[in-house]
Amino acid sequence: MREGFLETDAFIEHGTIPELVLPRTELPLMPGMTLQTYPEHSETLIELHVIPTDKLLHFSISSILFDFCGSTGATTIPGHLPLEVKGHLPLEVKGRRLYKTKEQRMKKTYGTDNRLNVTVSEKKWPLLNIELSGQAARSPEIHAYSSQMFQVLVNFENASDVSISSITVSTDQPELVSISEPSDDTKWSLCSSIMNTNGILVHSIGKQNVNQLKEQGGKLTLRMAIKAPDEIVENKLYRILFFYIGENGNVREFRYSVKLTTQSLLRCVPKVLKENYQLCSIDIKNLIPNRDAVLAKVEVIRLSAYMVTAKEKENETIPIGIELVLKRNVVVECDQSDTVPFFINVSKTNNSSSTIWLTDVIQDIPSFNNIIPHYLSHNKENQQGTTPTAFSQQNLTRAHLHFSLLWRAQIANSDGTVATLFGETWIVNPFSIDKIQKFLNEPIEDERCYFSTGIPELNGRFAMVLLEHDRRSVLASKLPSYNLETKRAIHYRQTDFDNLKEINKEVSKVIYGKIVVQKEPIMHDFRTKSECRIPVNVEITNADPLQRSIKIWIYTCHELTEMKSPPLKEKVGDIESLEVSSISSQNRSQPKLSCDRACTHRTIEFSDSLNFSLTIKAYEPFCYNLADVIGAEIQFISNNNETDKPFHRLELQPTYIFIKSSAKLLSSRESTISPAMSMKSSDSITPNRFLNNTTAKTRVS
Numbered sequence: 001m002r003e004g005f006l007e008t009d010a011f012i013e014h015g016t017i018p019e020l021v022l023p024r025t026e027l028p029l030m031p032g033m034t035l036q037t038y039p040e041h042s043e044t045l046i047e048l049h050v051i052p053t054d055k056l057l058h059f060s061i062s063s064i065l066f067d068f069c070g071s072t073g074a075t076t077i078p079g080h081l082p083l084e085v086k087g088h089l090p091l092e093v094k095g096r097r098l099y100k101t102k103e104q105r106m107k108k109t110y111g112t113d114n115r116l117n118v119t120v121s122e123k124k125w126p127l128l129n130i131e132l133s134g135q136a137a138r139s140p141e142i143h144a145y146s147s148q149m150f151q152v153l154v155n156f157e158n159a160s161d162v163s164i165s166s167i168t169v170s171t172d173q174p175e176l177v178s179i180s181e182p183s184d185d186t187k188w189s190l191c192s193s194i195m196n197t198n199g200i201l202v203h204s205i206g207k208q209n210v211n212q213l214k215e216q217g218g219k220l221t222l223r224m225a226i227k228a229p230d231e232i233v234e235n236k237l238y239r240i241l242f243f244y245i246g247e248n249g250n251v252r253e254f255r256y257s258v259k260l261t262t263q264s265l266l267r268c269v270p271k272v273l274k275e276n277y278q279l280c281s282i283d284i285k286n287l288i289p290n291r292d293a294v295l296a297k298v299e300v301i302r303l304s305a306y307m308v309t310a311k312e313k314e315n316e317t318i319p320i321g322i323e324l325v326l327k328r329n330v331v332v333e334c335d336q337s338d339t340v341p342f343f344i345n346v347s348k349t350n351n352s353s354s355t356i357w358l359t360d361v362i363q364d365i366p367s368f369n370n371i372i373p374h375y376l377s378h379n380k381e382n383q384q385g386t387t388p389t390a391f392s393q394q395n396l397t398r399a400h401l402h403f404s405l406l407w408r409a410q411i412a413n414s415d416g417t418v419a420t421l422f423g424e425t426w427i428v429n430p431f432s433i434d435k436i437q438k439f440l441n442e443p444i445e446d447e448r449c450y451f452s453t454g455i456p457e458l459n460g461r462f463a464m465v466l467l468e469h470d471r472r473s474v475l476a477s478k479l480p481s482y483n484l485e486t487k488r489a490i491h492y493r494q495t496d497f498d499n500l501k502e503i504n505k506e507v508s509k510v511i512y513g514k515i516v517v518q519k520e521p522i523m524h525d526f527r528t529k530s531e532c533r534i535p536v537n538v539e540i541t542n543a544d545p546l547q548r549s550i551k552i553w554i555y556t557c558h559e560l561t562e563m564k565s566p567p568l569k570e571k572v573g574d575i576e577s578l579e580v581s582s583i584s585s586q587n588r589s590q591p592k593l594s595c596d597r598a599c600t601h602r603t604i605e606f607s608d609s610l611n612f613s614l615t616i617k618a619y620e621p622f623c624y625n626l627a628d629v630i631g632a633e634i635q636f637i638s639n640n641n642e643t644d645k646p647f648h649r650l651e652l653q654p655t656y657i658f659i660k661s662s663a664k665l666l667s668s669r670e671s672t673i674s675p676a677m678s679m680k681s682s683d684s685i686t687p688n689r690f691l692n693n694t695t696a697k698t699r700v701s
Helices: 102-106 207-213 311-316 372-383 430-437 468-476 497-505 557-562
Strands: 058-060 063-069 084-090 117-119 128-133 141-145 149-158 164-171 177-182 188-190 192-195 201-204 219-227 236-246 251-263 266-274 279-286 295-309 320-324 337-346 355-357 397-412 418-428 448-450 462-466 511-516 522-524 532-542 549-556 569-572 575-578 593-595 599-604 609-618 622-625 630-637 648-650 656-661
Touching: 128 236, 128 251, 149 418, 164 207, 177 201, 207 219, 266 397, 266 418, 266 430, 279 295, 279 397, 279 430, 295 320, 295 337, 295 372, 320 355, 372 397, 418 430, 418 468, 430 448, 430 462, 430 468, 511 630, 522 532, 532 549, 532 630, 532 656, 549 557, 549 609, 557 593, 599 609, 609 622
Parallel strands: 141 251, 397 462, 522 656
Antiparallel strands: 058 117, 063 084, 128 149, 149 219, 164 201, 164 236, 177 188, 177 219, 192 201, 236 251, 266 279, 279 337, 295 355, 295 397, 320 337, 397 418, 448 462, 511 532, 532 609, 549 599, 549 630, 569 575, 593 609, 622 656, 630 648
């Protein structure tokens, strides 16, 4: 207790717990009592709580005291008073099991647990009950389509008597998460926000709405919009932090996170049709196959243009207008395509607008923050004190132009359910496509500008800035590559640490390697010629979903011991052991083999395939496994043209070739060269040359 106070002032009286009537349980039979049937054992949940006052420094809970009384009637013993028992239930909690020292491992030792020890603050802390409702709030993991939008309602209720003075909402996905608050005209408006240098966007709730939480029981509802990225992602993490402050200065926070996994629904490719007339178009394609179990119909609702300039010269903003060549309804069903042509100009008249609706206007559409001004502001701060750039020397204002396409999709699932969803796709400025293509594989970290905008009114006045979002949007709109093994499309995926770690862990799932050799047995007379030459092709296909190039090394025979990558793990029964693939075939059960090339290496671009032509020499008849004398390891080349240091061993499936001796089988000697030598053998690597997938099966005659 604090000085000058009594123990009676320690806790707030919050009423008494009403009597709990529990179902009857089995009682021992007493003389004169008849056998009765009693219900089964049941459980009743009791929630207990204490409310300390500011007169208390700290307290702990060690036990629970209770009185257990029997009711009158059948539970009483004839001639006796009702049964009453005083109960004492000790409470003991344990921390985590400790394993650091030998003594802790030998004995069951637990760490300290302070969950029942409480330190009381002199000031009360604010407390808000925060409830989230909506599809994105019902599950921690969501499967969605690219660019799809979700809406989450956030309900606040003041559960304490401490008034709330301010509320902020922060997120690490500034382009994909927005917070809206109710305005005076019963509409939703975006909260004011600011982004720090770490890329965290902080929304501040208006004072007028926060005042609704001054009293205990006050309520407030906000709307949070979440959008899936334009590119394909797996388990992309969205982190959102609610932070609020009480009038007494104490603070509290609430964290919310959700993971999104996406698949493609719509591809939007901008093009320049006539640069002299600023005539552009957007090619739209529905990526859902018409043979798929899911049917999708996508309707284009709105096309918007966003022209943003740096904060130092906001008064120079020029409104960009859009004029459709033909206003019509644009609807694309499965596997269908369409084109939306439009003119881009400086809006001088009322005939053009920065927003064009292709359907009836829809009022309640979630909006997102335009964070381009924050990027331009941060880049300006970073450039202070550095060498003047071209546009600063010419006194040009930095600006950014992009478009967005709002669409509505109706998805009919195989179970008969139909869902309507909305999405908004980022469209790159068509005049900047050629500039982005020059460094498409390099992340845009530093500011990159170009001066010929394609719009005469902007030339000589603005330096157009390209952002990382522009590069990712172009990559997401590229046509997919196709895996030659599975015939499945390979779409661009955004790189993240978990995805990168998983791909590097199982390289053979994205880099395909196989040994191609003839499947018929080879007849050879070793008495005439001591060696039999076998032409072998090693085919490597780069299907990395992160679209990285690879460096690959092919080792043969004795050179396998020079491989830098760790050996693969193979499972023998229930035990994982190291596959000693670096040991040459001399230590295996098969006879010795040799090769014309000990080691060779090449670079393979994404979605490309290369054939390594080798000549293996055998010296006696046997059924050889060529995977024992051929090894491959790779290194990934990141998008900034830097080679990742780790070496990864590539798994090559066992491939067998059967060599028979023809001395006893042939009456006359024929050519001692294998029939497969009729195939042209070259020491060079032939790009994009694919052989039949013929892996020979072992056959013993």
